[in-house]
Amino acid sequence: MTRNILWVLRGVAVATFIIFAAIILSxxxxxxxxxxxxxxxxxAIIEFxxxxxxxxxxxxxxxxxxxxxIGALIGAYFTNQPAQILIQPNREAIGAYFQALGFTFTRxxxxxxxxxxxxxxxxxxxILLIIGLIAGILSFLRISGRLASLCFISMIALAILGAxxxxxxxxxxxxxxFFTPISSFPPLPDAAAFLASPVFLIALIGYIYLEVSYQxxxxxxxxxxxxxxxxxxxxxxxxxxxxxxxEIPTRRQEIPVPKALQxxxxxxxxRLMRQVIERKLLRREWLVELKDAHEVRRLxxxxxxxxxxxxxxxxxxxxxxxxxxxxxxxGLSIGSSIIRFAFVILIAYIxxxxxxxxxxxxxxxxxxxSVEFLYLPEKTLMFLLPLSLLFPLAxxxxxxxxxxxxxxxxxxxxxxxx
Amino acid sequence: MFSERGRAVLLIGIFILVAGFAFTNYxxxxxxxxxxxGSVASSPYFQATMPVETLEVTREIDKRNIFQDDxxxxxxxxxxxxSHRIDSVDIFDVYPEIFRLVLGxxxxxxxxxPNQEVKFSYVLQAPLRGKFTFGPTKFQIHDRLEFRFEELSxxxxxxxxxxxxxxxxxxxxxxxxxxxxxxxxxxxxTRQMSMGTDFTGIRRYxxxxxxxxxxxxxxxxxxxLMMRQYETERNIRMxxxxxxxxxxxxxxxxxxxxEAAIRSALMLAKMAMERKxxxxxxxxxxxxxxxxxxxxxxAHYHRLLDQLAEIEAGGTFDLTAVVEYLAPRVSQQSFxxxxxxxxxxxxRFEKGIRLIRGYKHNALIITPFGPWFxxxxxxxxxxxxAIGEAVVHRLLExxxxxxxxxxxxxxxxxxxxxGDFLPTVLSEYLKAKKRSIAVI
Numbered sequence: 001m002t003r004n005i006l007w008v009l010r011g012v013a014v015a016t017f018i019i020f021a022a023i024i025l026s027x028x029x030x031x032x033x034x035x036x037x038x039x040x041x042x043x044a045i046i047e048f049x050x051x052x053x054x055x056x057x058x059x060x061x062x063x064x065x066x067x068x069x070i071g072a073l074i075g076a077y078f079t080n081q082p083a084q085i086l087i088q089p090n091r092e093a094i095g096a097y098f099q100a101l102g103f104t105f106t107r108x109x110x111x112x113x114x115x116x117x118x119x120x121x122x123x124x125x126x127i128l129l130i131i132g133l134i135a136g137i138l139s140f141l142r143i144s145g146r147l148a149s150l151c152f153i154s155m156i157a158l159a160i161l162g163a164x165x166x167x168x169x170x171x172x173x174x175x176x177x178f179f180t181p182i183s184s185f186p187p188l189p190d191a192a193a194f195l196a197s198p199v200f201l202i203a204l205i206g207y208i209y210l211e212v213s214y215q216x217x218x219x220x221x222x223x224x225x226x227x228x229x230x231x232x233x234x235x236x237x238x239x240x241x242x243x244x245x246x247e248i249p250t251r252r253q254e255i256p257v258p259k260a261l262q263x264x265x266x267x268x269x270x271r272l273m274r275q276v277i278e279r280k281l282l283r284r285e286w287l288v289e290l291k292d293a294h295e296v297r298r299l300x301x302x303x304x305x306x307x308x309x310x311x312x313x314x315x316x317x318x319x320x321x322x323x324x325x326x327x328x329x330x331g332l333s334i335g336s337s338i339i340r341f342a343f344v345i346l347i348a349y350i351x352x353x354x355x356x357x358x359x360x361x362x363x364x365x366x367x368x369x370s371v372e373f374l375y376l377p378e379k380t381l382m383f384l385l386p387l388s389l390l391f392p393l394a395x396x397x398x399x400x401x402x403x404x405x406x407x408x409x410x411x412x413x414x415x416x417x418x
Numbered sequence: 419m420f421s422e423r424g425r426a427v428l429l430i431g432i433f434i435l436v437a438g439f440a441f442t443n444y445x446x447x448x449x450x451x452x453x454x455x456g457s458v459a460s461s462p463y464f465q466a467t468m469p470v471e472t473l474e475v476t477r478e479i480d481k482r483n484i485f486q487d488d489x490x491x492x493x494x495x496x497x498x499x500x501s502h503r504i505d506s507v508d509i510f511d512v513y514p515e516i517f518r519l520v521l522g523x524x525x526x527x528x529x530x531x532p533n534q535e536v537k538f539s540y541v542l543q544a545p546l547r548g549k550f551t552f553g554p555t556k557f558q559i560h561d562r563l564e565f566r567f568e569e570l571s572x573x574x575x576x577x578x579x580x581x582x583x584x585x586x587x588x589x590x591x592x593x594x595x596x597x598x599x600x601x602x603x604x605x606x607x608t609r610q611m612s613m614g615t616d617f618t619g620i621r622r623y624x625x626x627x628x629x630x631x632x633x634x635x636x637x638x639x640x641x642x643l644m645m646r647q648y649e650t651e652r653n654i655r656m657x658x659x660x661x662x663x664x665x666x667x668x669x670x671x672x673x674x675x676x677e678a679a680i681r682s683a684l685m686l687a688k689m690a691m692e693r694k695x696x697x698x699x700x701x702x703x704x705x706x707x708x709x710x711x712x713x714x715x716x717a718h719y720h721r722l723l724d725q726l727a728e729i730e731a732g733g734t735f736d737l738t739a740v741v742e743y744l745a746p747r748v749s750q751q752s753f754x755x756x757x758x759x760x761x762x763x764x765x766r767f768e769k770g771i772r773l774i775r776g777y778k779h780n781a782l783i784i785t786p787f788g789p790w791f792x793x794x795x796x797x798x799x800x801x802x803x804a805i806g807e808a809v810v811h812r813l814l815e816x817x818x819x820x821x822x823x824x825x826x827x828x829x830x831x832x833x834x835x836x837g838d839f840l841p842t843v844l845s846e847y848l849k850a851k852k853r854s855i856a857v858i
Contacts, residue, residue: 027445145423145564149423149426149427149430152430153430156430156434156446156449159445159446160434160437160441160446163437163438163441163443163446164437164441166441176441176443178443178445179443179445183443183444183445183446184442184443184444185444186444187444199444199445199448200448202445203444203445203446203448203449203452204448204452206449206452207449207452207453207456210427210453210456211456211563214423214562214563214564215562215563217564218505218506218562218563218564221506221527222506222527222528222529225526225527229522229523233521233522236521237521295487295543298487298489299489299520299521299541299543302489302541303521303541306480306491306541310480310491312493312537313491313493313539315537316493316537316538316539317521317522317538317539317540317541318522319522319523319526319528319536319537319538324528324529324531328531329529332503332505333562336562340456340459340460343455343459344451344452344455344456344459347451347455348448348451348452348455351451352444352447352448352451376439376442376447377439380435380439380447380451384435384451384454384455387455388454388455388458389458391455391458391459391460391461391462392458392461394461394462394465395461395462395464395465396465398462398465398466399465399468402465402468402470
């Protein structure tokens with residue numbers, strides 16, 4: 001039963017991953033994958049390799065230039081002829097040597113830097129996609145919070161990279177590559193329109209993916225260990241009973257000696273050799289085996305007596321009693337997630353549209369129309385910082401009160417009198 | 419406090435928010451806000467429901483005193499007597515490191531509802547004798563998404579006394595039982611202790627001998643008066659002096675000189691008490707010492723067992739101090755069996771032996787030879803082996819010089835290894851008994 005439930009949980013994890021990944025990938029402009037290039041899906045990596053070679057060539061030419069100048073200076077110093085500095089070393093010859101090694105430019109040197117960065121930028125999409133997919137699949141297989149986080153980070157990094165496209169001044173993509181241009185405008189201030197806006201929904205799905213992944217990990221870590229523990233104990237006890245019934249090894253146990261060796265040695269020599277081998281090799285192993293067999297028997301006797309005298313022992317060893325109820329846990333998980341979503345959405349709404357809250361509070365026009373509430377970073381931070389710090393502050397106060405209660409004030413302590 | 423995951427989510431949230439601001443992207447801005455608020459939103463509830471005073475933990479150990487290599491069942495019950503549920507708690511019960519976990523686990527991750535309890539247990543094996551402490555039970559309480567955690571620790575400590583291994587004693591008792599039941603008739607000689615005499619042989623008559631002891635059959639055969647000769651078996655007073663200095667505990671704990679000496683002392687005491695000899699025990703080091711006057715009986719044996727169980731290696735051994743301590747306490751002539759590795763101050767040791775002889779006691783030194791215990795099963799490089807051999811030679815020379823000097827005052831030194839410790843101690847005891855040393 002529990003095994004099936006664990007598979008259902010895996011199913012939930014993989015479903016949220018697929019939805020999340022599909023939304024992020026569909027929000028990215030397909031240009032970022034460079035599929036239309038001559039090498040198809042490998043265009044990005046080939047472009048990067050070419051530009052990397054250009055970059056290395058540039059480094060090599062710089063190195064030659066510096067080395068030649070230093071060489072001229074040294075020559076001038078030792079020959080005591082300053083005119084030597086004016087003699088140009090044979091740069092062409094050195095350059096030809098490196099060209100023969102494959103260090104050649106395919107574009108003008110001053111273009112290499114920016115183009116190399118752009119090719120790396122496009123290659124990063126593919127790398128992050130591969131990391132994200134692998135982490136997503138592994139997190140489904142292993143149900144690991146760490147892998148779910150890695151998958152989330154990779155996918156969000158894709159979105160950030162897409163949005164960062166505006167930095168490169170592509171004339172045809174002025175808003176970057178991620179869900180453009182809609183994501184550059186805030187959702188409408190009307191609450192219903194806000195909740196229904198694609199910008200909000202995409203962000204919410206990203207958050208839901210993370211929350212659901214962690215909830216699944218939580219349920220999994222509580223449900224799986226008791227099952228494994230029970231199976232392990234059953235296996236151990238079964239093994240114990242089997243081993244306890246097996247024969248105790250005896251000292252007379254003999255090492256098999258090849259027939260050829262027996263023929264080669266005479267009967268006396270063979271007997272002597274056998275004795276030596278047995279004494280040297282067998283004695284110690286036999287002692288170890290004997291001790292193990294003895295221990296197994298004792299442990300088996302102990303466990304049998306324990307289960308007979310304490311009927312609860314088997315339950316407590318498998319920790320069956322500690323296994324929580326799945327239905328109750330799932331219900332509470334869903335409940336707590338809904339409460340958290342409500343909180344998070346409310347605060348996000350206030351931070352994006354602080355005017356709505358200010359109107360509700362009848363704030364004076366001087367505040368309502370202040371510059372801070374017109375632009376994105378200021379208006380969001382004005383509310384986000386105090387609201388998000390309110391929670392740790394409340395937690396600290398509660399912790400302090402609890403600590404005070406745990407160490408009540410000693411009434412007998414004398415107080416200072418005037 | 420924030421867990422690793424909580425910190426990561428918060429930092430990722432801040433990063434995404436900043437990216438959203440930088441690229442004027444509202445999806446990223448909203449996601450950043452979600453993550454930041456989501457990572458801190460549960461903090462007040464988590465702190466308010468922290469079960470600091472409402473978590474009760476009980477540990478039940480099925481036996482309080484056990485013998486080395488025995489098994490124990492440890493059962494833990496954790497109750498949440500508060501009104502809030504604990505969503506996720508890692509419970510970890512601390513047991514002495516030297517114990518072997520053979521069944522079950524000493525930790526669990528679970529959730530506990532209000533007024534509910536969880537039980538789990540595990541089976542341990544005690545591979546060493548001594549006094550050990552169990553506890554505390556540690557709790558790591560997480561919130562549901564593991565963004566926050568708090569660590570609590572119960573103050574539940576329990577002591578457990580592990581007696582030395584009595585495997586040899588059990589075998590001896592089992593053989594004695596078989597002998598009593600007649601299963602092994604004729605295998606061993608039976609000593610009729612109640613008679614108090616043993617037949618040792620036949621000799622020529624000497625003037626003054628009792629006529630009732632004339633052996634007529636042999637007299638007729640030899641045509642001379644022959645006497646039956648008896649030897650009275652007399653009980654002796656023995657004191658086992660055990661060096662518990664740090665050097666005795668060197669090497670792997672279960673195979674140290676001290677453990678071998680304790681097992682030998684226990685077996686010797688058991689054997690001697692069965693033969694109605696008085697046995698006492700003195701364990702000595704500058705750090706800890708205890709003394710049990712020579713005595714007899716089951717209760718005395720158990721006191722001796724307790725004393726052996728509580729020994730800890732540490733400090734140094736000083737035989738002169740031992741004798742000065744014993745002088746007012748042991749006035750009657752006794753046979754001292756000193757179990758020491760002879761790695762303490764030599765001059766003080768020799769002085770101690772002379773004092774023992776001065777008080778008319780007899781002594782025998784059984785010395786576990788350090789290298790045979792400590793460098794067993796260790797693969798050494800040729801250089802290390804050469805150094806080891808040099809050390810062994812030096813130690814042997816020192817010990818033989820000491821043995822030579824002690825022989826002059828009538829005290830023997832018997833070196834032993836891990837394999838022959840017990841047989842040597844027992845055979846030396848039997849020899850002493852035969853010679854009627856320190857009779858009561």
